[in-house]
Amino acid sequence: MHKKTVVIGFLGTQLDAGQGAGRWQKWRPTVSLAQHEDRQIDRIELFHSPQHARLAKVVTEDIGNASPDTQVQLVPFEVSNPWDFGEMYGALYDWARRYPFDPEHEQYWVHITTGTHVAQICMFLMVESRQIPGVLLQSSPPRPQRVGAAGTMELIDLDLSRYDVLASRFDQAREEAIDFLKSGIATRNPRFNRLIEEIEQVAVRSRAPILLTGPTGAGKSHLARRMYELKRSRHQVEGEFVEVNCATLRGDGAASTLFGHKKGAFTGAAADRAGLLRAAHGGVLFLDEIGELGLDEQAMLLKAVEEKRFFPMGSDREVSSEFQLIVGTNRDLRVDVTRGLFREDLFARINLWSYTLPGLAQRAEDIEPNVDHMLARACAELGRNVRFNAEARAAYLRFANSGEAPWTGNFRDLAASITRLATLAEGGRISVDQVQAEMARLQWLWQHAGAAHGAQAEAPASDLSPWITAEQLDAIDCFDRLQLASVIHVCRQSRTLSEAGRRLFDKSRAQRSVVNDADRLRKYLQKFGLSWAQVTQ
Structure with a gap:
């Protein structure tokens, strides 16, 4: 089905001006819309201020002479200050809300060659926000100037999804x-x-x-x-x-x-x-x-x-x-x-x-790339190149990803550790002996930090509101609330469901012929309508 083409634009009080026969000797952007033989304009919604009604009438007649099939709908458009952005945008917005757009049967081209710069910007925003469901139309005079020539027209679709190059950029x-x-x-x-x-x-x-x-x-x-x-x-x-x-x-x-x-x-x-x-x-x-x-x-x-x-x-x-x-x-x-x-x-x-933001212990996958990043940064600060030897690197990453490394200070602990290794590296190489010494240092630091915090650091939060609704809490015994809070605390301190299960069932698992700590923990959480992803997110 062929759609009608509707142009929406402002009367150009300077570019469209002209009363005598000489007006046909110059390029007038609004009139030129009707002079393109290869593009039929069915209707023009032409905004004009009341004081330029006479010019609007002349332009309408000239469009009729150039293209009898083109209908011009004059739209009186009065703003006290055409350079006031808020007033101009508000007037256009109100018009668009009232206008009976029919995209199924009509296509809309918004002409931005005429009007004040403020009007042109507002027209752009109206199309960009889809308040006017159309594309932009930019017209230009012929090059070189020729009497009666229509010039050029270019359509600009602001739907960037249609432009693969722009989208990729x-x-x-x-x-x-x-x-x-x-x-x-x-x-x-x-x-x-x-x-x-x-x-x-x-x-x-x-x-x-x-x-x-x-x-x-x-x-x-x-x-x-x-x-x-x-x-x-x-x-x-x-x-x-x-x-x-x-x-x-x-x-x-x-x-x-x-x-x-x-x-x-x-x-x-x-x-x-x-x-x-x-x-x-x-x-x-x-x-x-x-x-x-x-x-x-x-x-x-x-x-x-x-x-x-x-x-x-x-x-x-x-x-x-x-x-x-x-x-x-x-x-x-x-x-x-x-x-x-x-x-x-x-x-x-x-x-x-x-x-x-999750702590380092909850981002085990990111320990290795952060080790590389922090080593490069330490090298830049020290002004020397330092590398792990293969065995030392493997040993450090194995320790860093194990349950022996709680990383209580998170990335600060990791950065300090890498800085110490880079500083003490002999000949620019971090050895296994240095890694082992650093592991012992970290374990000592974490052990003493844990003792300083005491029971407070180990005490799980008793607030279950992030995971359990008020109605659910009312139906749970105090004993079960405290137990569930402790279980969630252990889950959030563990990297995987299996690791949390091993910590929670550390005694009873030894008495079972078939050990499936993860399944036991999963079923316990399900009793309260919870999953591992919910309690650890």
């Missing part, structure tokens, strides 16, 4: 951005890779707050800085990356550090201070360990994020700062909210984009 740009966020490390953990792919999309499309949760050393600060650098490379931010660890903020110093103060606001305030929120204007503010921030500071932060304005300490005048907020924490803020330690309204505001 966008795909390549996105892959490069994802690689940038991962610092060029060829990570293999599927869950982590999916997480980074979504973070890349959010980083370049959104200015809303982002919440990064994960254990100490999982890379929250590093990822926040990479997101900032990615946005800066896309010219989406102009300000600085400002980072502060909220665990270091106490008393009056907390509010002063973040929001600034006036001279004399408190004892020791000898001069005005701008504060970090203002330092982050136009950039990114990263608040690490936000769960350590006091309730008063949380309330002030909420106002600053929502309104972009706040009061420095001791000041009766508000100041403003536009920044994107990224926060990090190793705590479960949901639990802190229920205990009254964290404001529910602030949590709701920063929880639009929330991501949990």
Whole structure:
């Protein structure tokens, strides 16, 4: 079925102008649409301001003379300021909402050669957002100029999926951005890779707050800085990356550090201070360990994020700062909210984009590429080339991926370990003896760190709300709740279902002729409607 062709465009008050016979000697973009013998225009929706109604009538008559089958629909279009972007876009949007588009029987070409630059941009946006279901039409005068010549017309389809070359370039740009966020490390953990792919999309499309949760050393600060650098490379931010660890903020110093103060606001305030929120204007503010921030500071932060304005300490005048907020924490803020330690309204505001970074022990596949990356970085810092010999490398990776290596400090532990090996390597080669000594050092560090934490480090979280609904909890005995919480805790500390089963059934498994720890654990979780993927995600 042949579709009718409908052109939508503005009357060109300068290019389309002309009253006498001489007007036919020049190229007029709107009239030229009807002069192409190989392209039939069935209807033109011609926007014009009331003060140019006479010119619109002349152009309509001339189109009729050039192409009697072309219908011109004059659309009075009045805006007080044609250079006002908001007013122009709003008027076009209102028109498009009322217009009876019929894509099944008509195709729409949006003419962007005429009209103010603001009108042309708004037309582009209307097509790009599919408010007008069509393609762009760009017309040009003949080269060289010839009397009565129609010039050229070019259609531009903004559906980028139709352009394989462009699509491949966008795909390549996105892959490069994802690689940038991962610092060029060829990570293999599927869950982590999916997480980074979504973070890349959010980083370049959104200015809303982002919440990064994960254990100490999982890379929250590093990822926040990479997101900032990615946005800066896309010219989406102009300000600085400002980072502060909220665990270091106490008393009056907390509010002063973040929001600034006036001279004399408190004892020791000898001069005005701008504060970090203002330092982050136009950039990114990263608040690490936000769960350590006091309730008063949380309330002030909420106002600053929502309104972009706040009061420095001791000041009766508000100041403003536009920044994107990224926060990090190793705590479960949901639990802190229920205990009254964290404001529910602030949590709701920063929880639009929330991501949990897994620890190194939960990313066993990524230990090897991170070892290579950190060794290369250590070599650059030391100014010398260092390599593992084959046997030493195998021994180190075997240990790093075993249950003997909990990596409690996550990537910080790994980076420190590789730095020590690279520094002590004789002749640029890391030997088996050095690896064995480093393994002993790490085991000693982890043993003492575990003892320092004591029972608190071993105690499983009793909050089951991430996995069990309130209705389910009401139907479970207290004994079963505590047992399930302990089982989930062990699962989340284990790399695989089998490893968790071995730890949980370490005594009873010795009494069985057929050992299937994974199956026993899977069936236990199923009693509560849970799976391994659910409790470890």
